[in-house]
Amino acid sequence: MNAPEALTELIAALRCLPGVGPRSAQRMTYHLLQHDRGGAARLARALDVALGRLTHCARCNNFSETELCARCASSQRDAGQLCIVETPADLNRVEQTHLYHGLYYCLMGRIAPLRGVGPKELQFDKLIARACDGQVREVILATNFTNEGETTAHFLAERLRAHGLAVSRIARGLPVGGELEHADTGTIAQAFQARQPVV
Amino acid sequence: MSRARASVIDAERGFVLHLTPFRETSLIAELFTREHGRVSAVARGARRPQSKLRGTLMEFQPLELAWFGQGEVKTLARAEWLGGQALLSGRALLYGYYLSELLLNFVAREDAHPGLFDAYERTMARLAAGELSPAVLRIFEHALLREAGHAPAFDRVPGGGLIRPDRQYALLPEQGLVDVSHVGAHDDSYPGSVLLAIAADDYSAADTRRHGMRIMRNLIDRQLGDKALHSRRLFQELLQA
Numbered sequence: 001m002n003a004p005e006a007l008t009e010l011i012a013a014l015r016c017l018p019g020v021g022p023r024s025a026q027r028m029t030y031h032l033l034q035h036d037r038g039g040a041a042r043l044a045r046a047l048d049v050a051l052g053r054l055t056h057c058a059r060c061n062n063f064s065e066t067e068l069c070a071r072c073a074s075s076q077r078d079a080g081q082l083c084i085v086e087t088p089a090d091l092n093r094v095e096q097t098h099l100y101h102g103l104y105y106c107l108m109g110r111i112a113p114l115r116g117v118g119p120k121e122l123q124f125d126k127l128i129a130r131a132c133d134g135q136v137r138e139v140i141l142a143t144n145f146t147n148e149g150e151t152t153a154h155f156l157a158e159r160l161r162a163h164g165l166a167v168s169r170i171a172r173g174l175p176v177g178g179e180l181e182h183a184d185t186g187t188i189a190q191a192f193q194a195r196q197p198v199v
Numbered sequence: 200m201s202r203a204r205a206s207v208i209d210a211e212r213g214f215v216l217h218l219t220p221f222r223e224t225s226l227i228a229e230l231f232t233r234e235h236g237r238v239s240a241v242a243r244g245a246r247r248p249q250s251k252l253r254g255t256l257m258e259f260q261p262l263e264l265a266w267f268g269q270g271e272v273k274t275l276a277r278a279e280w281l282g283g284q285a286l287l288s289g290r291a292l293l294y295g296y297y298l299s300e301l302l303l304n305f306v307a308r309e310d311a312h313p314g315l316f317d318a319y320e321r322t323m324a325r326l327a328a329g330e331l332s333p334a335v336l337r338i339f340e341h342a343l344l345r346e347a348g349h350a351p352a353f354d355r356v357p358g359g360g361l362i363r364p365d366r367q368y369a370l371l372p373e374q375g376l377v378d379v380s381h382v383g384a385h386d387d388s389y390p391g392s393v394l395l396a397i398a399a400d401d402y403s404a405a406d407t408r409r410h411g412m413r414i415m416r417n418l419i420d421r422q423l424g425d426k427a428l429h430s431r432r433l434f435q436e437l438l439q440a
Contacts, residue, residue, distance in 0.1 A: 113297075185255065
């Protein structure tokens with residue numbers, strides 16, 4: 001006998017989540033329907049509202065309910081600095097330092113040459129236009145320190161510099177509190193390559 | 200070319216060609232190794248924040264690899280940094296991705312190509328040292344096409360006669376290089392002097408660089424058919440702007 005259609009559809013729908021296979025999807029479905037119907041209703045509403053209301057902020061490209069997100073609209077932030085990150089999660093991490101008071105631009109991805117993700121897919125033009133608003137003095141590239149993140153940073157830097165902007169890249173090397181003995185070899189190698197004069 | 204059947208490989212020199220997320224915390228690594236050719240292996244837990252593999256399992260770096268398993272996808276047991284060369288940076292990264300894409304398209308899984316591996320390793324060392332001349336790419340493309348059996352001998356015609364520097368040769372899909380006087384004017388034709396320089400991997404002349412790019416591209420595209428190389432498109436997009 002076949003399972004009810006609504007049930008199989010929910011299982012299939014949950015599989016769109018990253019890392020969720022058929023068994024996890026089935027487990028989630030039974031949990032929601034049997035043990036947490038309130039949670040299920042809330043999830044359904046939240047998804048519906050988020051899809052309907054959220055859009056990309058016109059300036060930072062992060063998710064926002066308004067055309068300009070609260071951060072971009074704030075007068076407390078330094079409009080002279082623009083930090084470029086790959087994802088909203090990365091943006092949140094930088095915010096947690098409470099050290100950076102400039103604005104952001106969220107790429108929502110990175111250049112991935114073997115998957116065909118390039119400047120067009122990432123809308124480099126939108127970012128360049130944002131950086132050239134006349135207020136930005138320095139662009140800080142905070143893409144990940146992976147080969148794809150490095151590729152993204154390199155080509156962004158070339159384009160931004162061509163527009164006369166000062167471009168910097170976040171430093172790479174040993175983590176704070178890191179001990180050479182326990183660091184991986186690649187990190188130590190990079191720390192040596194990127195060493196700086198002591199001032 | 201030898202067929203590898205062993206189920207445990209202890210210490211093998213290799214490179215990562217491509218990494219794909221797998222399940223919540225793992226990666227599938229497409230590897231190119233010296234004695235076992237291309238190998239696919241799951242790197243369990245490689246995406247965990249504290250994973251030791253994070254700073255090691257990266258493209259373009261020589262690694263010592265260990266894996267086990269009988270199936271098509273092995274399990275990575277270990278990856279150690281061999282080092283000795285800088286991380287690729289800037290434009291060299293795009294060159295690196297292009298070479299990865301070529302290997303993924305032209306080398307079948309678990310067919311060993313030690314000669315091609317050595318050529319790849321030399322190419323990576325040159326890119327890491329900041330040598331970004333197109334000749335670096337052409338020499339690798341030549342090694343790849345030769346190893347895969349898709350390149351003609353650039354110094355002789357199919358019958359065994361030598362290419363003459365003062366003649367013009369057409370590159371025909373079936374026959375290879377043929378003196379144009381036998382086939383008439385042809386779109387895809389090259390001076391003999393250029394072909395001899397390509398055979399010797401000597402790109403010092405501007406003519407060889409210009410024709411070399413065209414001939415390698417034609418040979419590669421002929422094998423790929425309708426398939427376009429992502430990295431080549433990105434190359435054009437990124438360098439145009």
